[in-house]
Amino acid sequence: MRTAVVVFPGVNCEHDVVQVIRSLGGEADLVWHRVTDLSDFDGVILPGGFAHGDALRTGAIARFSPVMGEIERLAGSGAPVLGICNGWQVLCESGLLPGAHIANRDLSFICDFVEVEVVDTGTILTRSAQPGQVLRVPLNSYEGNWVDPSGEGRVVMRYVDDPNGSQNRAAAVANGPGNVVGIMPHPERASDSLLGSTDGLVLMESFLHSLVAA
Amino acid sequence: MTTLSEPLHRRLGMTDSEYDSVVGILGREPRDAELAMYSVMWSEHCSYKSSRAHLGRFPTEAPWVVVGPGENAGVVDIGDGWLAALRIESHNHPSFVEPYQGAGTGVGGILRDVFTMGARPIALWDQIRFGPLTEPKNRYLFKGVVSGIAGYGNAVGVPTVGGEVEFDDCYTGNPLVNVMCLGILRRDQLVLGTAGAPGSVAVLLGKATGRDGIGGASVLASASFDDQSAQLRPSVQVGDPFEEKKLIEACLEMYDRGLVVGVQDLGAAGLSCAVSEPAGRAGVGMNVDLGSVHTRETGMTAAELLMSESQERMMAFVAPDRVDEVLAVAEKWEIDASVVGRVVEGDRLTIRHDDELVAEVPAASLADDAPIYDRPAARPGWLDEIQAGACHDSDLAVADTLLALLADPAVASSAWVHTQYDHMLFLNTVVGPGSDASLIRVQGTRKGLAVSTDGNGRLCYLDPRIGSARLVYEAALNVAITGARPLAVVDNLNFGNPEKPEVMWQFKESVEGLSTACEALGIPVVGGNVSFYNETDDVDIHPTPVVGLLGLADPMPADPPRLGRAGDGMEIWEVGPPATSNMAGSSAQRLSGELVGLPTAPDPEAATRVVELAARLAHVAPVLHDVSDGGAAVAITEICIASGVGATVRSEQPFNEDPHRFLVVAHPGSLDLPAGLGRLIGMMGGEDIVINDDAIPLTRCRQIWAGSLEHALAG
Helix, strand or coil: CEEEEEECCCECCHHHHHHHHHHCCCEEEEEECCCCCCCCCCEEEECCECHHHHCCCCCCCHHHCCCHHHHHHHHHCCCCEEEECHHHHHHHHCCCCCCEEECCCCCCCEEEEEEEEECCCCCCCCCCCCCCCEEEEEEEECCCEEECCCCCCEEEEEECCCCCCCHHHEEEEECCCCCEEEECCCHHHCCEHHHCECCCHHHHHHHHHHHHHC | CCCCCCCHHHHCCCCHHHHHHHHHHHCCCCCHHHHHHHHHHCCHHHHCCCCHHHHCCCCCCCCCEEECECECCEEEEEECCEEEEEEEEECHHHHHHCHHHHHHHHHHHHHHHHHCCCCEEEEEEEEEEECCCCCHHHHHHHHHHHHHHHHHHHHHCCCEEEEEEEECHHHCCCCEEEEEEEEEEEHHHCCCCCCCCCCCEEEEEECCECCCCCCHHHHHCCCCECCCHHHHHHHCCCCCHHHHHHHHHHHHHHHHCCCCCEEEECECEHHHHHHHHHHHHHCCEEEEEHHHCCECCCCCCHHHHHHCCCCCEEEEEECHHHHHHHHHHHHHCCCCEEEEEEEECCCEEEEEECCEEEEEEEHHHHHHCCCCCCCCCCCCCCHHHHHCCCCECCCCCHHHHHHHHHCCCCCCCCHHHHCCCCCCHHHCEEECCCCCCEEEECCCCCCEEEEEEEECHHHHHHCHHHHHHHHHHHHHHHHHCCCCEEEEEEEEEECCCCCCHHHHHHHHHHHHHHHHHHHHHCCCEEEEEEECCCEECCEECCCEEEEEEEEEECCCCCCCCCHHHCCCCCEEEEECCCCCCECCCCHHHHHCCCCCCCCCCCCHHHHHHHHHHHHHHCCCCCEEEECCCCHHHHHHHHHHHHHCCCEEECCCCCCCCCCCCEEEEECCCCCCCCCCCEEEEEEECCCEEEECCEEEEHHHHHHHHHHHHHHHHCC
16 A cells, blocks of 8 residues: 655655655655656645745646646546645645635734644545544634535535635545545644644544555 | 946955956956955855954863854754754845845745754744834834745745744844744754765755845845935845745755765855855865856846755765765756866866856855954943942832733744744744743653743843843743753844944854853854944944853753643742842833943853753742843743743842843642752732732733734734
8 A cells, every 4th residue: 555745846845745644654646746657645635835935826836737638537546645734735726626725814824733633534634533622723824714605515624714715614634435635734744743743643644544445 | 326337356356356356367457247246145145254353252062062163053963863953044124125025035944054063943933123113114024024934935845843032122124034944854864064075966946036135135134224225125135935935845856865975055155155165165166157047037146046046956965876866856856956166176166147257256266255344342431320320129019010011022922933833843832932942842852942032122222231131031941941951052143334443342242141151051163154234323332242042951851841730739939049139221211211221241160050950940840930021020920821820929120130030830849959959939820910919800810911002913
């Protein structure tokens, strides 16, 4: 069971994600954005960062990267696809998740721990969590304010206190089947008590368990 | 401002005698492009011509020093095959002229200094100083600088894990924006700024060269400001963190695969520096063709190509049989690359622009033959009167003074700043911003690297030697509080106009103070930066050296002390020399609008003792906290706010900031303090902060402390 951690130029959380997956006993490899064959992989994570420098707008160029065709194929096959922070923005731009992201309500970058409540445990990110479970996970974004005029977004987690203006206080959103999820806070940054929280582990474990089940 | 009727060398910021030196070296009149190169390489910013005579005073040697001052960054051995690279730089003048780009390109530049050594940059610290936020212009500069640091640092993907924020009238016309970077590398990955042997090929990597930043080093960074300074905006470079991120990854891959013999970043003085310094260091010559440089503008002259300070560029020196591999790595990471030169025997730097010979100079002369000025120094006449001023105040009203200090943006929470910086990337930040020092773990080892950056212009104004020494001791104590032992120092010396004897005296005294403190602690200075001409309209800033001190915790404490780990019923101890009534240079004195007196001199013996004790206690005590800005009263309040519990203490001098003191909070009976070094001053508990019978609700303290910076920014 291998996870592809996709590296667009400008992404910067790829090593952190690989490290946490391996610490949980999972297998993960970095995959350059020009790769066009992901048949050796059972799931995909798009890590945080600034893909293509966020030129034009977040995710707008990454959606045209050669690797995206394979990610769409895997998403369509029901494989777990997780976008963290900038990765969620890429999934929105590519149409795999509804809505888009705009600048935070207060027009400031926010790097801080936030509390999020799990409201839907039927997804690849939350299947090991409890409904109503509150997790302390770091947020790290400028364009974290999710808007969804369609109203189709399946909210998976909500901020306890709204930090950025996100619609429905959404901190994570899934597609209908629940195998494609975008999350704005960084679960990989809440994976070690020495760094302040281990609350992200249940989310990373959910993802890894989903690989086994797929 | 200069005019076109003046000779070219004066327009480039050179004196007549410097011009004569160039003629002496070449044995003829220089060509325009040659003059351009000498003007940037011999600028104050690049050549340290006013400071070099004094920088030799610094202790620079220790068994763990791998690379000392003179390279792009200092490198020290941290054991088990690991090295740490560190460097500090200023971007004061660009940040005043254009705060967002000035601060952002400062971050970009310091990163290149560190990854030039073969290291992956793992953390940044920013030390920023402005005039009071009551002035709209200062609010604009402050917000612009913070968002510039965030915009570049976050996007380039290196966490900003700490720093300093200070406000004082003296920085109104000249803010200070310093930035420090730490990198780590395996010993066998060390790369130096050498051109290698004859036959090596020079490959220019990264962003295309344009006309931006021409004269940045010579005109902008090496002169004073006046009301014409806004015209200098075109001299500020524009940053592109995305290009830098790709450049970092491409260079690290080249190092990893052993593809380069040497690397030099293109910073101040651009291409002039990147070809002459590595050739000079290697004792070789080089043939360079400017026509091969990839540019983003047409019609650039040779002088413009040589002086441009376009950002995000590196020069790699490569053995001929590895050039194709280097170009392939560049292509993979989607950065531009061009072969621009070849190393040759001899000492000549020969530069052609297409078919025209534009420069032929001894390579080493650009770096090594810069003039050295031993400028006159004189103790300021006003200093005696200032130092004799009344500074002893043992009768401050506790509650009023404490609340006023908590409302001072320089003392209050800096969360408004550091929550805009990504300070968690790489999963290494064990102790982050808002603490005495940051603690960064080295993965795969038991080690932690601690860094504290400290400056204090007020203390250094009153006595530059005492003030500068105290900075080193404060930084050493701060890293000890995380469990680390001091290892090495980098310093950023921000001063006024060195052509004034008073400023030169301040500079020499400061160097002396820094040096004696480092000697007492047994630690070397492994690099630094000098920023002169921090004056506007003839008014100089306070002398403001900034110290960045690296400590090594090996092993790192299993559960390092944190301000938030205090609990009900724990004891509060004060450790170190007792406080006095001397308020000279303190935050409490600033509340009165005064700056007078002679600050308490440091005590090297006490300093080494408390540093050793703190480093030991860090393995057992839940909370250690340095007593600095605002004295013990503010230190206790910060512990209470972070821990969510009140305290009751007695302190005869709660606002005194004399050096070498720290607080320990721990369960009764759990500490083993040497006799006479610690005093029990109170207990944690309750919902108030009670100091000498003055009680203030903790919630009120927290509200003021947490909101004062944002409140001040609202204007």
